[in-house]
Amino acid sequence: MSLVLGVDAGGTSTRAVVATAAGVPLGSGRAEGGNPAAQGIPLACANIAQAVSAALRGEDPARVTAVTVGLAGSGVLQHPQAREAFDAAFRSVGVTAAPHVLGDVVVAFAAGTAEPAGTVVLSGTGAICARIADREEMAIADGFGWQLGDEGSGFWVGRAAAKAVVRHLARGASASTPLTGLVVEHLLGDQPPVVATGRDLADLVCGAVQAGPPVALAALAPLVARASLAGDPMAVVIVEEAAARLVASACEVRDLSDDSPIVLAGSVLTTPGPFQDAVRARLDEMWRSPVSAALDGASAAAWLAACEAFALAEAEARSLHAALVRPRTLPPIG
Known part of the structure; x- marks a missing residue:
C-alpha cells in the first residue's frame, strides 16, 4: 500500500x-x-x-x-x-x-479549500498574501521579512505593542492598563522591579526586548488580542491597523471582481478573536466570497x-x- x-x-x-x-x-x-x-x-x-x-x-x-x-x-x-x-x-x-x-x-x-484558485492571507510570525491559480502561486504581496515588511504579522503586532507600551510608560501614564500590564508581565515577569518613575520602567521594557531575538516580539500578539477584548484603546488601534495592512496586501493580488475563496492562514488569523474578526470585516466590505481557516x-x-x-x-x-x-x-x- x-x-x-x-x-x-x-x-x-x-x-x-x-x-x-x-x-x-x-x-x-x-x-x-x-x-x-x-x-x-x-x-x-x-x-x-x-x-x-x-x-x-x-x-x-x-x-x-x-x-x-x-x-x-x-x-x-x-x-x-x-x-x-x-x-x-x-x-x-x-x-x-x-x-x-x-x-x-x-x-x-x-x-x-479544495478549490484550485483563490487568495490566501497569511499572518503568523511573518505575513504574506498570494493569489493562487491551478494550485500554484501567481502573485505575491509582502513576505519581505520582519526588517522590510511582514506588515500585520505577529512580529509587526508585537513590535507595535512594545512601542506603544514604552511610550505610554515614558509619559508617566499608568502601568495598570490591560495592554501595558500584560506586556510588562510577559517581558519582566509577574513581579517587575520597583522603579521610581515610568521612564525607568520603560527602560527596563526596552532592555528586555533588546536582550532577545527580534522575532520574539511575535509572542506579544496574543496579548494584544486579549487586551483588545478588554477594551484597551492601544490594543484596539493595533488590531485595526494590522487588519488594514493585511487587507491592503490582499488588494495587491486580488481584483475587486474576484469571487473565488479566501483562506486565512497563520496563527494570528486562524485563532478566533479580534484579529480574525477585524480582517474578516474588512474583507467582507470588499468581497462577498467564502472565507475559511x-x-x-x-x-x-x-x-x-x-x-x-x-x-x-x-x-x-x-x-x-x-x-x-x-x-x-x-x-x-x-
Whole structure:
C-alpha cells in the first residue's frame, strides 16, 4: 500500500503527516522551525527530518511514494548544495521519494479549500498574501521579512505593542492598563522591579526586548488580542491597523471582481478573536466570497502529494480533501 507524506515547514514549527492514498492519516510528527532562510540549512533540515521520522514511526518509509513540502523560505533551495542537504534529510529517515517543494502559501491555501484558485492571507510570525491559480502561486504581496515588511504579522503586532507600551510608560501614564500590564508581565515577569518613575520602567521594557531575538516580539500578539477584548484603546488601534495592512496586501493580488475563496492562514488569523474578526470585516466590505481557516498545513501537503502522485480527478480530489484535510469554513459575519 502506497503512502503519501506531507510536510508544513514554517519559521516557528514543522509538522509532518503520513497518510494512505485513501486519506487515512497514519502518523504525525512535530519539530522546531524548518524555514532554511530563518534557521539555516543544517538546523532546518535536522528539524524536518525529526518531524518526518516521528510521523513515520511504525511505518515502512519505503512505502512513501509521494512527498510534498510546503516550505517558507524555499528560494534558498535554488542553491545546489542547499537542495542536496534538503533531499538528504529525507533519505536519512528512509524516504527515497524525491520531495516536491511548494511555497508555504500554496499549502496554506490548500489547507483551507479544495478549490484550485483563490487568495490566501497569511499572518503568523511573518505575513504574506498570494493569489493562487491551478494550485500554484501567481502573485505575491509582502513576505519581505520582519526588517522590510511582514506588515500585520505577529512580529509587526508585537513590535507595535512594545512601542506603544514604552511610550505610554515614558509619559508617566499608568502601568495598570490591560495592554501595558500584560506586556510588562510577559517581558519582566509577574513581579517587575520597583522603579521610581515610568521612564525607568520603560527602560527596563526596552532592555528586555533588546536582550532577545527580534522575532520574539511575535509572542506579544496574543496579548494584544486579549487586551483588545478588554477594551484597551492601544490594543484596539493595533488590531485595526494590522487588519488594514493585511487587507491592503490582499488588494495587491486580488481584483475587486474576484469571487473565488479566501483562506486565512497563520496563527494570528486562524485563532478566533479580534484579529480574525477585524480582517474578516474588512474583507467582507470588499468581497462577498467564502472565507475559511487553514488549520492543517501538513495534511494539505499530503493531499497535494496524493493529487499529483495518483492523478486524481477533481471529484476524487475534493472527496480526499474532505476526508484528510477537513477545512473549517467560517460562518458569515453577523
